[in-house]
Amino acid sequence: MKIAMVGSGYVGLVSGACFADFGHDVVCIDKDQSKIDRLRDGVIPIYEPGLDALVEANVKARRLSFTTSLAEGIRGAGAIFIAVGTPSRRGDGHADLSFVYAVAKEVGQTLENDAVVVTKSTVPVGTGDEVERIIAASGCKHKVSVVSNPEFLREGAAIGDFKRPDRIVIGAEDEFGRETMREVYRPLFLNESPILFVSRRSSELIKYAANAFLATKITFINEMADLCEKVGANVQDVSRGIGMDNRIGSKFLHAGPGYGGSCFPKDTLALLKTAEDYDSPVRIVEAVVKVNESRKRAMGRKVIDALGGMDAARGKQVALLGLTFKPNTDDMRDSPAIAVAQTLADAGVTVKAYDPEGMELAAPLMPDVQMTTSSYEAIEGADAVVIVTEWDAFRALDLKRVKELAKAPLLVDLRNIYRSEDVRAAGFTYVSVGRD
Known part of the structure; x- marks a missing residue:
């Protein structure tokens, strides 16, 4: 089957590459010409383990291609996935559906064959109803079934999650939609991946x-x-x-x-x-x-307390290890490290940081933080070493070297990745979360 994936961000690119690897003919569509040019050159715009090789293999096999033209990309497609962003709308917290609705309108205006339009983006209940209305109002003369198919991918493990899912949720209102989605996911039947067919609104709420x-x-x-x-x-x-x-x-x-x-x-x-x-x-x-938002700055205050309080912390230097919200991604969106660093900077603490993949995206979000090229460069001269993200690279630091480089032997482990007895035996003051 030909599949069109509208949106070549995290969800769209991973999903498109995986569908292509199943044997489907996939076209990824994006309005960003520079992104499409980079993808055609084999440059992956996000960090996801294994994605670069998966894209390369399927482009080489001519099952995966990229375009900026929606009309070209959806031509002959049996399933058209909408995988554009739905960020929080500035000011009120509602999901911003403008990109979803713009795609729906353009699909309705340019579609040349019967097709299933699938919302892969995370959307509020009732969005599928509006997508259906927009397509019909745009003058589409072909049979269209609007289906909800939310993604459940974990950043850093997305390819495995897609190919070996806990479940596949499909919200469809007619047999045309259900049958088309069975064909889309037919390769996973061999793995006996459970497929749950529900109403479209139920599917939207499940996510x-x-x-x-x-x-x-x-x-x-x-x-x-x-x-x-x-x-x-x-x-x-x-x-x-x-x-x-x-x-x-x-x-x-x-x-x-x-x-x-x-x-x-x-x-x-x-x-x-x-x-x-x-x-x-x-x-x-x-x-x-409410609790989660307050916790992020509370972790910054935890570091300040470990330094001896507000007065003692002013003028000191802290090494932050890990900036992304989780390991194996370069995603900085709402990362706790941002609030921790800001809390420290507000208290007059100098912050030096290192992250294996996230520093390019982190730099504009954390203007007061000095980015370094390695864990040990960040640690040099630090009054405290703070682990914020549990990258594997931080799980076996050379504690002897850390002690030699740091100004003070203080380790604040916000992810509890070390055993307290090991760190204390190495001569450190050790502060973790929820433990002695």
Whole structure:
């Protein structure tokens, strides 16, 4: 089947490359000429392990191509995926659907054959209804089924998630849509990947509900970590103890500086706005959003306290290791490191930082931070070393070398990636989250 993927960002490019690897003929479409030119030259605009090789192989096999022309890209396509951005709308937190609706209008004006239009972007409940209306109002004379097919990709593990998914959710209102989507995902039938067919509105809500639930788990264990510090318990023991209950599960129960990234912050806000519009408040999610935002700056204050308080911290130097919101990505969106660095800078602390992939995107977001070329360059002369993102490169630092380079042997581990006894045995003062 020919598949058109409108939008060549994170979701569109990963999905397009994976569909091509399944054997489909995929055209990725983007209005950004420079991005398309780079993709044609084999330059991948995002960091995702394995994506460069996957794109290269499928371009070479002529199953994957790139264009700026939507009319050209969708010509003859049986499925047209909309995978454009839906950021939080400035000022009110609603999802900005202008890109989705613009694509729907152009598809309706240029479509030359029957097709299924699939919203892959994360969109509020009812968006598919509006997409359907826009296509019809644009004068389209062909049979069109509008389907919801949310993505559940983890940055840093997206290719594996796409090819070996927990589930595939498809919201369709007619058999044409359902049958076309069965054909799109037919290669995964061999892996017995579960496909859940639901209504379009249910599918749209599933994505938001899933992300809100995971954000709630993260926020819950972070609050338990704070309580552990007060009562003398170990949050990692608590996490293991409750995670062994299969009704709860162990994933997303790792205490840290709060969630960030491209999904959880904007999707929880969008869910709140949807609930508000329908006069059905979701109080738990409201609390999650509030607690998570306050936690990021609280982690900055935790570092300041470790330095001896506000007065003692002023004029000192801190090494931040890790800037992206999670490892194995260059994504800086809503990264806790931004708030941690700003809190430190506001307190008069000099901040030097290193991240394996994120510094180019981090630099304009963190103008007060000095970017370095290695962990050890950031550590040199530091009064405290702070681990913000759990990159593998930070899991086995040479503590002897760290102690020699740093001005003071203080390690603040906001991801709990070290054993306290090992760090203290190396002569450090060690501060972690939810542990002694």
